[in-house]
Every structure is written in structure tokens, then in C-alpha cells.
Amino acid sequence: MRIKSPAQLIAESGADREGHGLKRTMGLFQLVCFGVGAIVGTGIFVGLSDSVAEAGPAVVVSFVLAAITCVFTAFSFAELGSAIPVSGSSYSFAYATLGERVAFLTGWCLLLEYGVSVSAVAVGWGQYLNELLGGLTGHRLPAALSAPPGEGGVVNLPAVVVILLAATLLVRGIRESARATAAMAVVKLAVLGLFCAVAFTAYESGNLSPFAPHELAGITSGASLAFFSYIGFDAITTAGEEVKNPRRNIPLAIMICIGLVTLLYCTVALGAIGAMSAGDVADKPAALSLIVDKVTGSGIGGGVIAFGAVVAIASVVLAVMYGQTRILMSMSRDGLVPRVFQRVSPRTATPVANTWIVAAVFALPAAVVPLDVVMNLTTIGTLAVMAVVNVAVIALRRRHPGTETSFRVPLYPLSPVLGVLFCLYLMWGTGWTTWLQFAVFLAAGALVYAFYGRRNSCLAGSSAAPSGQAEAEAALTPEREPQEV
Numbered sequence: 001m002r003i004k005s006p007a008q009l010i011a012e013s014g015a016d017r018e019g020h021g022l023k024r025t026m027g028l029f030q031l032v033c034f035g036v037g038a039i040v041g042t043g044i045f046v047g048l049s050d051s052v053a054e055a056g057p058a059v060v061v062s063f064v065l066a067a068i069t070c071v072f073t074a075f076s077f078a079e080l081g082s083a084i085p086v087s088g089s090s091y092s093f094a095y096a097t098l099g100e101r102v103a104f105l106t107g108w109c110l111l112l113e114y115g116v117s118v119s120a121v122a123v124g125w126g127q128y129l130n131e132l133l134g135g136l137t138g139h140r141l142p143a144a145l146s147a148p149p150g151e152g153g154v155v156n157l158p159a160v161v162v163i164l165l166a167a168t169l170l171v172r173g174i175r176e177s178a179r180a181t182a183a184m185a186v187v188k189l190a191v192l193g194l195f196c197a198v199a200f201t202a203y204e205s206g207n208l209s210p211f212a213p214h215e216l217a218g219i220t221s222g223a224s225l226a227f228f229s230y231i232g233f234d235a236i237t238t239a240g241e242e243v244k245n246p247r248r249n250i251p252l253a254i255m256i257c258i259g260l261v262t263l264l265y266c267t268v269a270l271g272a273i274g275a276m277s278a279g280d281v282a283d284k285p286a287a288l289s290l291i292v293d294k295v296t297g298s299g300i301g302g303g304v305i306a307f308g309a310v311v312a313i314a315s316v317v318l319a320v321m322y323g324q325t326r327i328l329m330s331m332s333r334d335g336l337v338p339r340v341f342q343r344v345s346p347r348t349a350t351p352v353a354n355t356w357i358v359a360a361v362f363a364l365p366a367a368v369v370p371l372d373v374v375m376n377l378t379t380i381g382t383l384a385v386m387a388v389v390n391v392a393v394i395a396l397r398r399r400h401p402g403t404e405t406s407f408r409v410p411l412y413p414l415s416p417v418l419g420v421l422f423c424l425y426l427m428w429g430t431g432w433t434t435w436l437q438f439a440v441f442l443a444a445g446a447l448v449y450a451f452y453g454r455r456n457s458c459l460a461g462s463s464a465a466p467s468g469q470a471e472a473e474a475a476l477t478p479e480r481e482p483q484e485v
């Protein structure tokens with residue numbers, strides 16, 4: 001089996017080498033902001049109403065189930081992220097523990113979790129932008145320019161525009177200042193906080209019954225939908241090469257983000273269905289604005305929420321696109337995707353060509369595919385990746401028992417095993433059409449690996465792994481270890 005050791009991956013990344021690769025600039029606070037930036041977006045602002053349609057008031061239970069899945073998996077991410085702090089996230093973890101084939105398919109699924117989710121999130125952004133425009137000017141964009149073909153439109157222009165804007169910022173190295181990300185994270189927390197404050201003034205416990213109109217099946221599919229809104233905590237691990245003291249900060253940031261977001265989502269969901277009956281919330285894309293308008297009796301509150309959503313979701317587009325470019329960079333270093341993806345501009349220290357290719361490729365589904373399709377594909381792909389990550393922790397402990405890490409999964413091996421089971425449970429909840437699309441996607445990935453990745457892999461045909469590993473381990477001298485700042 002072609003496999004790489006954690007030490008080899010770190011040494012190859014070129015991080016911490018003078019004048020090479022990316023720079024370590026992010027501290028814990030910036031990392032948490034980056035996490036919140038990657039997590040809170042379309043899922044809660046737009047997707048909430050879909051989960052309510054499935055689960056009814058029991059949507060709160062759905063959110064808790066989705067959170068539990070994330071917590072087990074987050075433990076695994078934290079252990080792996082601190083043991084192998086490089087840009088590739090789950091892809092690199094799989095390479096170091098389960099071998100190249102699984103790593104390639106994981107990277108392939110990450111195209112769903114990151115690339116396709118950029119499309120999904122951009123579509124959600126467009127819906128709130130339209131809401132905001134409607135509130136401000138009384139005019140909305142015509143459906144032809146703001147919806148995909150199946151939904152009465154021709155092309156979803158706002159979704160394309162936000163992707164191109166994000167690419168422009170990313171190639172300029174916006175992450176270097178990280179100030180924009182921090183500001184946007186604060187704005188979205190404030191707006192959701194405001195929503196809760198308003199919604200709870202109109203809270204009626206009568207709205208909570210019947211609590212679970214579609215019983216367990218409804219709660220399960222509600223949880224699969226709610227899961228989308230938690231995706232993104234793993235993006236923290238894609239910044240592995242740009243974080244100061246990654247062995248401490250990566251696991252800590254992941255845990256802080258999950259805790260914060262779970263609390264927030266459950267409060268928002270409870271506030272929403274407490275203020276307006278589940279039947280009225282169901283299937284309303286801009287439900288949060290609608291609720292605030294209804295409670296305050298004016299359009300201003302809803303406008304504030306719509307503004308917050310536009311800002312919030314834009315930062316998700318930014319963070320997720322950032323993650324996708326870093327994953328492709330890692331895959332390119334291994335020869336599994338073309339070399340153009342690893343080229344870093346010496347002037348801006350960002351992967352320019354990579355970023356524009358990602359923007360161009362994922363603007364296309366954003367323009368023409370309906371939101372629920374891209375959202376479900378993102379969800380199933382992400383859950384598959386997370387299942388792999390949970391297995392990877394077990395493999396790490398068995399294959400590389402001496403690996404230095406500052407975080408260890410509690411209750412091992414129970415936690416990763418439960419992680420896998422919860423991932424499968426939520427995957428099951430996505431429904432058979434999504435499974436079918438996913439199967440076709442995976443089959444395509446297997447073909448690409450067989451005809452491109454396998455042949456071009458840097459590890460191809462070499463029994464170099466063991467000696468390369470020794471070399472890499474020797475290269476990892478203590479002074480090259482990330483320094484505490």
C-alpha cells in the first residue's frame with residue numbers, strides 16, 4: 001500500500017522553511033474566527049426552514065443529533081490535526097494512515113465538501129441578497145437572473161458574482177490580515193444573537209406541539225439537513241501550515257467552534273419555532289428575516305437580519321474556497337492532481353492559478369443547479385469524509401503509535417467508532433436520490449484515480465516511502481517544530 005508518514009507530510013509541506021511555502025500568521029482567536037466564518041452561513045440562515053419542514057418543532061433534536069455526530073468526528077479531527085498539521089486536512093490524514101487510494105477518494109469527496117458547497121453557499125447568499133434588495137429598494141432581481149433553470153430562472157447571477165469576489169480577495173492574500181474574517185464572524189454572531197433576542201419575545205410554547213409530526217423518520221432527515229449548517233469546523237485543519245503553534249491551537253479552536261455553534265443553532269431553532277409555528281417556518285428560504293418582520297411588525301428588523309446573512313454567508317464562501325485551494329495544493333504536491341495547483345505566487349504568497357480554477361469550476365453549478373441538490377451532495381460527501389477521518393484515527397494509533405500530538409481522542413476507540421456510526425446514520429437520512437448521485441460521483445473518482453492519479457502519483461512505483469520517511473524524520477529537527485508564540 002502506498003502510504004506516507006506524518007513526519008514525511010510535515011517535512012514535505014515546506015512550512016517553516018525560510019522563503020518557502022505559506023507563512024504562519026494565525027493565532028487562536030483568528031483561528032476561531034476563521035472556524036465560525038467557515039461554519040455559520042447558508043445552513044442556519046436558509047436551510048433551517050427545510051429541516052423544520054422535515055422534523056417540525058423536533059428540529060431542535062435534529063440539531064442536537066447533527067452536533068453529536070460532529071463532536072465525535074471533531075475529536076478525531078483534533079487528534080489528527082495536531083498530529084499532522086499540514087494543509088490537506090482529511091486528505092492528508094487519510095494518506096498518512098489509510099494509503100493513497102483512500103486518500104484520493106477522500107480528496108475526491110472533499111470536492112463535494114468544499115467545491116460543491118461553495119456553490120451551495122453562494123446560492124444561499126443570493127437568496128438573502130435578493131431579500132435585502134427587496135427590503136431596501138422594493139425591487140428584487142428578476143427570477144431569470146437569480147434562479148437556476150429548474151426553478152423558473154436562467155442563471156443564478158448573484159451566486160456567480162460572490163464566488164468571483166471571494167476569489168479576488170483570496171488571490172490578494174486577504175487571509176494575511178484576517179481582519180475581514182474576524183469582523184464578519186462578529187457580525188454574524190451578533191445578528192443571530194439579535195434574532196434570538198427578538199424571537200424569544202414572541203415565544204409561545206403552544207407552537208411546539210405536535211412536537212414530532214413525522215416522528216423518527218422526520219427527525220432523521222431533519223438531522224441530515226441540519227448537518228449542513230455544522231460543516232466547516234474541519235476547515236480549521238486546512239490552515240495547518242499557516243497557524244502558529246498548531247499542535248495546541250488547532251484542537252482548541254475546533255472544540256471552541258463546535259460548542260459555540262451548537263449552542264447558537266439550538267437557540268436559534270427554538271426561537272424560530274417558538275415565535276412562528278413550524279408550519280409557517282417550513283420551506284421559507286429567508287425564514288429568519290420573515291420571523292423578525294412578523295414579531296417587530298416592520299420591515300427594518302428583517303432587513304438587518306438579511307444584511308447579516310449576506311455578510312455571514314459571504315465569509316463562508318471565502319473560507320470554504322480557501323480550504324478547497326489548500327486541499328488541491330496538497331494533492332498536487334503528491335502528484336494526484338496537476339502541478340498548476342501548487343504554484344504559490346512569490347508576491348502575494350497565495351496560490352493564484354489554483355484559486356481562479358476553483359472559482360471558475362464551481363461557479364458553474366452555482367449558476368444552474370438548485371440549492372437542495374448541491375446541499376445534499378455536500379452533506380453526503382462530507383459525511384463520507386468524516387467517516388474516513390474517524391477510521392483514520394484508529395489507523396494512526398496502530399500504524400504510527402509514537403506520533404507526537406497534543407490532543408488525544410477521549411474514550412478511544414469508542415469515540416471514533418460512534419463517530420462512524422453517526423455519520424452513516426445521517427448519510428442514510430439524505431435519501432436515495434442523493435445516494436445515487438453520490439455513487440456516480442464516487443465511480444467517476446475511482447476512474448480518475450485509475451487513469452490519472454495512480455500513474456502520476458509521486459509515490460508511484462517507488463518503494464521510496466520507507467527511506468523517504470527516514471529522511472523526513474531526520475529533517476524534522478526540534479528547531480523546525482512550530483514555535484509557541
Ligand SMILES: NC(=[NH2+])NCCC[C@H](N)C(=O)O
Pocket residue numbers: 038039040041042043044113114117118121228229230231232233235316320323
Ligand atoms: N466545507 C465547508 N465549510 N462547507 C460549507 C459549510 C457550510 C456552512 N456550514 C453553512 O451553513 O453555510
